[in-house]
Amino acid sequence: MIHLGAVARPASVSKPPTQWDYLADRSFRAAAEGAVWLIVLLLSYLLWSIGAKAWLGMREHGLGFLTSTTWDVGRQQFGILPHIWGTLYSSLLALAIGGFFGVVMAIFLTQDFLPPRMAQVFRLIVELLAAIPSVVYGLWGLFVVIPAMRPVADVLAAHLGFIPFFGTTLSGPGLAPASLVLAIMILPTVAAVSQDALRLVPYKVKEAAYGMGTTRWEAILKVMVPAASTGIFGALVLGFGRALGETMALAMLIGNSNQISLSLFSPANTLAALLALNFPEAGPREVQVLMYAALVLLAITLVVNVAGEAIMSRSARRAGRR
């Protein structure tokens, strides 16, 4: 134990908080609390203002809006089932690809596979992906990904066409190129948050695992990853949320065709693309249904996030009980 000796002057180290300290503490507390409430208020205001604009559309089209597949402004028939399908399908595909690579990348960059400096460089490069504007991803998809994917898609469709996923040839924009680009777009989010989660697991846990005689992979897959699973799951939920709301790149790549197809190569549509492309020229009646569609998108994202939170807290509780 180190003795401070002469340096220690008890009188100056502990003194009762002054009036000013109380005030600063209270006002900071109030400001923080206010900021939290402001977020709640902002979200409710957002819901309320969109809901108010969507109300007429909701009353007119009801729940049939969610199950109908026709979007015909001329005949005033609106349905967003193909958009919901396309939003979920493309986001899930992107999550499967981007999530896998993101987590693997996080393991690679945090579990001593690389010298620390190199890992830092890789980390930076992955994070740079997040800085590329959506439109650039869209153009890249249009001019690079689609032409590169076309021969592969044609071969798959010709030989494995009996599998519904390869049922059609790729005519250009479609679900597969859109999901692939989307996967790259969510990769930095998933990778960065998973890295944080893995780095939060104390190193001594790993050393203890080694001490028990595990191999490196056993230590990573059976000790480190499960210990960080809550954070990794959070990363996936975040990535999925980002994929659901992505707009411009998808509007350029998905083909914007209102149909429901299992085929990866057929064009589809998403809610965000529908909103972005139809608002500028929408008449007052169309705005109501577009607001309704916006509300549905908001609801989907909220449900995904809340479900993610719930699963995480459940798994955390179960981990605590163990």
Added chain:
Amino acid sequence: MGKLIVWAMVVGLSVIGPSTAGSQDGLRLTGSGATFPFPLYSSWFKSFSAKQKTVSVDYQGKGSGAGIQDLVNRTVDFAASDAAMTDEDMSKVPGGVQLLPMTGGEIVLAYNLPGNPKNLRLPRDVYAGIFLGKVTKWSDARLKAANPGVNLPDQDITVVRRADSSGTTFVFTSHLSAISEEWKKGPGAGTTVAWPKSDKFVASPKNDGVTATIKQTPGAIGYIEYSFAKFAKVEMAALQNKAGQYVAAGGEGGSAALGSVVLPPNLRAWVSDPEAATAYPIATYTWMMFYKENKDPKKAAALRAMVEYCLTDGQKASAAMGYVPLPENVVAAVRKASASIR
């Protein structure tokens, strides 16, 4: 979220900026609306402002629908629209609205085929069939018969359409409704329509998006404004008109089409299927809309001067930029009508 997107689109679309800097005590005219004539209008207004010195004109290309809204809300001095303006919308403006056709445009069917055959001939029933999803192969017998000597591949036809709602789609679908009973009963005419459901129909945003997708997709065909096709150097089809002749876009065919309809007193007419033998089949006017009663007589005079400039010097510039100059009789009619801007 929706509102945010709208703002992003508005900011993204509009190129705002005063045409001349040196007119501090001069008049400022603002307009908004159609994006299709935006390149032409901005060049007109730039040279008009330079010539006038005391008047500057700002035009924002936000879309025809937005232009009409702005005019009804009185936030602009004039608006522009590819779809003119309905009587219902015009009745919302006290004092009345003067519609003036200012230029014309042609819509072309651009395609991407191996070997880039030029001016592929498309019979009327065939191109209606392609957009109905009935003609699905480039090697279709009717296409081969219309194009002897052209090597048409046994390839699927990929139809590229507009994903956003647009005046271009309105003009094109009006034409299809005029030539095909099946189209009229099916998708019909509109700024967005319910297209046939097929995995060979894809959609891209804006004229440039459709153009890029056509260029990137072998076997694609799509409808775009002539000026976009011209500058992007994609191949355009020669279309069979009502008289049975094959006419290519970009020549005299556009003027012949516009000249073939007699404009009614309100100057609103659609050229959905021109009869003249030399006419290009898919052409349209695009309009500017003015208040008949302006609060400031100086502003009204400036607007009239602007219209006069567009009708004289302006028309000379349109052909080079890929638009169709107004026929002589239409210029005279518009000049006469512009006197009602007070």
